[in-house]
Amino acid sequence: MEKKINHPLQKYFRGPINYTTCPGCGNGIISQAILWAIEDLAMDFDKFAFVSGIGCSGWIPSPSYNTDVLHVTHGRSIAFATGLKLATPNIKVIVTAGDGDTSAIGGNHFIHACRRNIDLTMICVNNQIYGMTGGQVAPSTPYHSKTTTTPYGSIERPFDLSQVAISAGATMVARWTTFQARQLRKSIAKAILHNGFSFIEIISQCPVQYGKVIGKRNNAVDMLMDYKNRSINVRKAKKLSPDEVKDKIVVGEFIEDKQVPELTQEVKRLRKEAVSRCQK
């Protein structure tokens, strides 16, 4: 007798929808990590909303996830999510964004969301390149990389996105690569529960566009093995000199601060104060 096997995460999908990502893309691993985290927390998926922008990362929730999904303009997902969260603070709002989305066109919204400490969870897929548009240099592309817009090698230094988030005031920040799928799942669950702005950066393989840059074209496995070999936990990295961690990917949970007031709660406080001032 033929036995029908359902994937445990199938219930989170809108239906039989084709994923639009390239073979070997890290989006699948990340999508699983997000959904496993929600499964682990046993939370009602209807109480989640996903906001994403233009770029490969935008297609993680849109249209696949079977809950409220808002797919918006390039770089602005955090700003839309801010309005949504302020209007409906009782739902969990998760933003998926890319590295260009986050740090180039949407850099301003990113740092201000960190500063405001609004209760959003931001999943930043850092593939170190503009994938969808054809492999152009991004603010996260390593120095001297040859891309379609840096034929002589890039002459600008990359951002360390997690460090930007910490400096800007995010209250929970973690970074993993797609190789550490289990750690990633745990950090995402923690981020969902965190009452404040949480930023999860994921170094993710783009075998088609970034693979080309590092001589691993269409070779996702090699890229994952490279992540495995170069990753070093932040606890270990702290004991090493900057030179020793130069070529490493520092991963782990960087900060978790529960003391900073969260924005939607501050709004509630202001409403109370405003009303009581009126009544005086």
Next chain:
Amino acid sequence: MINNSKTNKTDFLQGNIACAEGAIMAGCKFFAGYPITPASEIAHHLSKRMFEVDGTFIQTEDEIAAIANIVGASWGGVKSMTATSGPGISLMQENIGLAVATETPCVIVNVQRGAPSTGSPSVHLQGDILQSKFGSQGDYQIIALAPASPQEMFDFTIKAFNLAEQFRTPVFVLSDSLVGHMRERVNFPLQEELILSERKKLEHYQGIHQKIFLDEEVAPMPVFGKGLKANITGSTHKEDGFRNVSDPKIMDNAIKKLTNKILKHKEEIIEINEHEIDDAEVAILSYGLTSRAVLETVKIARKNGIKVGSFRPITVWPFPEEEVEKLSRRVKTIIVCENNLGQLFPFVKSAACEHCKVISLPPKVLGTLYYPEEILEKIKEVI
């Protein structure tokens, strides 16, 4: 003044404050904005008032975020508004297109100022008539109302919210620095006079192909957080929200349904104020503040026995093409008075066809008020 604006009262208010109070009366619960002259008073007032009415005020990092915030809040189920001036509108344009495409009700107040570029922040100019309609990419329709007084700032803001809710679309209030900053008497409506529209909401989840977009009679809106599994994208989509960015037929359907949603309801949307038009040989077409100088001109002209009337579109967009066409068959000349180099003029000329003469008459010095004499002079020339 805790739960709402008081109905049935009279106040002496600045145009921008009247706009803010109108928003509260309309049920606005979310305001996002970035400081800009001459619109800032709206934000000042609402930064206090929003919290008093259980709403939210946020000063965003830029105008791009302001429009994004109000669209996000609107999907959260609340009435939302932003206010800015021309430069801010320029920054908002991409997301205004997204609001149109995702059929998101929201109100955008533009207190226009001198331009181009930074221009003259406190000089009044009706310089953004075209950018309100054509500023975002592609073909789309927009609704824009042009107030001429603080009372109209109040009334038209409520009307803008009603239209936004009825047609699930962004609506502009096209004010300018003088209307925004002038102070006049504002009558708040009686409770029974106050008519508020609410968006048609999707009540129950109806499966993955539920029809939530692209209905010329306005599809129900699946507000977030209610288990309706809303599938929203600014990319080209079908009635169920599913993206299809490669099939021109789907794009054709999306563009036509979105534009028809507004155009098929032009009669409901368009409002015109006509004054002394019935026997007029010359009609003066104007909107916003300019219409006040025109009314004065008509008064003087009529005293002198000159048959002049005023034709004032309250609704600048969608453009009242049929109404102007009818007008052009009744009069010999239409003089278009607008405080710019003739932004609505080509539309008037095109609607009038060859039925009558159409002349553009900007004020002698852009950014100043018309003197009735300069309009009279022109009338005498054409008679």
